[in-house]
Amino acid sequence: MADITSCGHAGTLESSDVLIHIEPSQDIEINLISSVEELYGDDIKALVLEVLEKMNIKAVKVDINDKGALDYVIKARLQTAILRALEDGDKPDWSLL
Amino acid sequence: MKSEIQFSQFDSTNIRRVRKIKEFLDSVELELSEDIEIYVSAKEDEQIIACGGLSGKILKCIAVAPHKRGEGLILTVMTYLLNAAYNRDRKELFLFSKPKYLSFFEECGFHLIQRYENEIMLMENTHNLQEYKDNLIKLKKDGGVIGSIVMNANPFTLGHQHLVTEAAKRSSWLHLFVVKEDASEFKFKDRIDLIKKGVAHLKNITVHEGSDYIISKATFPTYFIKDKGKVNDLHAKLDLYIYKNHLAPALGITHRFVGTEPYCKVTNNYNQNMKKILEKEEAGSKPIKVVEIPRIEFAQKAISASRVRALLKEEKYEELANIVPPTTMEFLMKEVVNGRYN
Amino acid sequence: MRLRRSMLFVPGSNTSMVCNAFVYKPDTVMFDLEDSVAISEKDSARLMVFHALQHFTYADVETAVRVNPLESPYGLLDLEAVIRAGVDIVRLPKTDTVDDVLDMQNAIEKIEKEIGSKKETKLLAAIESALGVVNAVDIARCSKRLMGIALGAEDFVRDLRTQRTKEGLELSAARSHILLAARAAKINAFDSVFSDVKDKEGFIREVTYIKGLGFDGKSLVNPNQISTLHSIYAPTKQEIEWALEVIEASEHAKKHGLGVISIDGKMVDAPIIARAKSVIELAKASGVMGDDEDE
Numbered sequence: 001m002a003d004i005t006s007c008g009h010a011g012t013l014e015s016s017d018v019l020i021h022i023e024p025s026q027d028i029e030i031n032l033i034s035s036v037e038e039l040y041g042d043d044i045k046a047l048v049l050e051v052l053e054k055m056n057i058k059a060v061k062v063d064i065n066d067k068g069a070l071d072y073v074i075k076a077r078l079q080t081a082i083l084r085a086l087e088d089g090d091k092p093d094w095s096l097l
Numbered sequence: 098m099k100s101e102i103q104f105s106q107f108d109s110t111n112i113r114r115v116r117k118i119k120e121f122l123d124s125v126e127l128e129l130s131e132d133i134e135i136y137v138s139a140k141e142d143e144q145i146i147a148c149g150g151l152s153g154k155i156l157k158c159i160a161v162a163p164h165k166r167g168e169g170l171i172l173t174v175m176t177y178l179l180n181a182a183y184n185r186d187r188k189e190l191f192l193f194s195k196p197k198y199l200s201f202f203e204e205c206g207f208h209l210i211q212r213y214e215n216e217i218m219l220m221e222n223t224h225n226l227q228e229y230k231d232n233l234i235k236l237k238k239d240g241g242v243i244g245s246i247v248m249n250a251n252p253f254t255l256g257h258q259h260l261v262t263e264a265a266k267r268s269s270w271l272h273l274f275v276v277k278e279d280a281s282e283f284k285f286k287d288r289i290d291l292i293k294k295g296v297a298h299l300k301n302i303t304v305h306e307g308s309d310y311i312i313s314k315a316t317f318p319t320y321f322i323k324d325k326g327k328v329n330d331l332h333a334k335l336d337l338y339i340y341k342n343h344l345a346p347a348l349g350i351t352h353r354f355v356g357t358e359p360y361c362k363v364t365n366n367y368n369q370n371m372k373k374i375l376e377k378e379e380a381g382s383k384p385i386k387v388v389e390i391p392r393i394e395f396a397q398k399a400i401s402a403s404r405v406r407a408l409l410k411e412e413k414y415e416e417l418a419n420i421v422p423p424t425t426m427e428f429l430m431k432e433v434v435n436g437r438y439n
Numbered sequence: 440m441r442l443r444r445s446m447l448f449v450p451g452s453n454t455s456m457v458c459n460a461f462v463y464k465p466d467t468v469m470f471d472l473e474d475s476v477a478i479s480e481k482d483s484a485r486l487m488v489f490h491a492l493q494h495f496t497y498a499d500v501e502t503a504v505r506v507n508p509l510e511s512p513y514g515l516l517d518l519e520a521v522i523r524a525g526v527d528i529v530r531l532p533k534t535d536t537v538d539d540v541l542d543m544q545n546a547i548e549k550i551e552k553e554i555g556s557k558k559e560t561k562l563l564a565a566i567e568s569a570l571g572v573v574n575a576v577d578i579a580r581c582s583k584r585l586m587g588i589a590l591g592a593e594d595f596v597r598d599l600r601t602q603r604t605k606e607g608l609e610l611s612a613a614r615s616h617i618l619l620a621a622r623a624a625k626i627n628a629f630d631s632v633f634s635d636v637k638d639k640e641g642f643i644r645e646v647t648y649i650k651g652l653g654f655d656g657k658s659l660v661n662p663n664q665i666s667t668l669h670s671i672y673a674p675t676k677q678e679i680e681w682a683l684e685v686i687e688a689s690e691h692a693k694k695h696g697l698g699v700i701s702i703d704g705k706m707v708d709a710p711i712i713a714r715a716k717s718v719i720e721l722a723k724a725s726g727v728m729g730d731d732e733d734e
Contacts, residue, residue, distance in 0.1 A: 007183065007186060007188065009179075009180065009183040010483050011176075011454075011483070012172070012173065012176040012454065013172040013173075013175050013176045013179070013204070013205050014169060014172050014173060014176065014454065014455065015169060015172070015455055016454050016455035016458050016459070017454040017455065019176065019179065019206075021183060021188060023188065033206050035204075063206075065205070065206040067172075069454070070458055070494075072490035072491065072493075072494050073454055073457075073458065073487065073490075075490055076483070076486040076487040076489070076490045077483070077487075079486055080482055080483040080486050083482065083486075084482070090482070090516075094489075094519060094520065094523050097486070097489065
């Protein structure tokens, strides 16, 4: 299991992108701001959980400001934020991404 | 050969660039805030077309040239500012701008705390104000006159003690807020400690730690550089409206007590604004009565914290003992012995 | 033969470009992890491209990635990501020598072996210095993975101690040399970007010129340049007519077992037939071929 002990962030507020901030937490907490929240809010949260599970992260607070990003963009940004918060994040295990 | 928009980030040591930012802000009728640490600028053909600044946890001076609006530049400027803040482990942020840009910044994850007419608004990217209010409500007391005082007490003097005692006499319950920002000579921890000791004889009082929402760098940034005499009137008004519309209702406050201010123009001006704003009948909020309590004097001079600081510097400890309560005196002497004022 | 007229540059840090580049239907999408990406965003761009390459929107378009140099802290990480994501072509930046290509080839082979990939990732060498141009002939022939060489003009003119002009005289020696080296090695040759996106006339002039020199295509920075470039590369009516006649004649000869084909008394041999076929392919891709003309 990978422990999130510091903060990380990735992405932008530009159209088609997403800005993600993560920080240590006791459990998994997801806060989403999205222009498409009503339509896709649940999908986005499910996607976040999937990424976290694959990277073996059991506790983290994720703040997401979505600007209409595609799934893979959200994935890439979340993974970047996590890798930036992890100590050995500069040598990622590609099979988990 | 090509023209494209270049974004850059720099700090206040970059005087040439800061000067250009100031010129740009002048052109869009915004004032450069002197406490900005990090600047972001967007340039096209060597001309600044957008900028923004970060000061502590506050984003401000965010502007886009009129002919470049509507192209999403603001989102990139905001991304740079947020990254600059996040990189410094500042996540809970405030933002100053004009109310007409509300929706832009809502898109960036901020929401309104308070606006003042069409002049200024303060936003935050958390729900901390609501949380703070929810906690205040738990401390609400019943009674006819619910009094309040906001003080910095830098440090706590006999003057402060007189003000608090008088206010407590006239209130069913008194809420005393201590300015939390560590921007004064005496640290918050010491200031509140001296206040608590100095009001221990009063039974109908709650001493509250201040917050970002009451005379803080967020609500009232220029308060902390008031010695320079450059207090922004708009910030003062914003601070008072946050008090009137958010904090006071949470505690059911009916009165605010202040000491008369014979010396400091800035504080005096703040007191005048306070009367105007808090006592005004407006839809959506109850007016709050402002009561000025005359300062007590010693040897024909009003007692003030600045006088205390001056006497400390001049090492006139006997005179000092005449204007502070014994609890404050004890603390100050301990500090002197420990060499803090050498 | 694959058409490679337009190679659209997509900065890996520009999310909306990454997400939308396929829409413009360039022959090749080239994601950039090198110069267009700030140091602080190298990691995020790498992951973005890693995922984009695997997305279905890029399944049907040829993909290339310009990675950072191997000697930089990012080069190997870039390779790890893009090879795993199944990129078609790795574009090496700043290729000066044969060793630069061979080092990259070894690094790629190692990763392919590690992940058990059957795919043979191709290489495209960008030549961006005087040394690179001088070595172009050897570079073009040094690896079977090398599908082409490309001129990177911005760095090249700096190395020559001059600037780019719209006339492009400063590039003429390099362009000719790179083209000759590519043709001798039977690989593709690509011209550099034309970066003033507002100057459409200048762009048309330059594309007409490099097409005339013989370049297969050109790197582009703006999606709006794609259709212009494709229309300039489209064969003319006469060329199409000629190609159709050649193909007709060759099929007739095949059917009747004729050994020698001639049109207007001129011999038509295998290279000419191949050329005619590629004209037709180009005509179809360019949308200038009517249905009635279709074989």
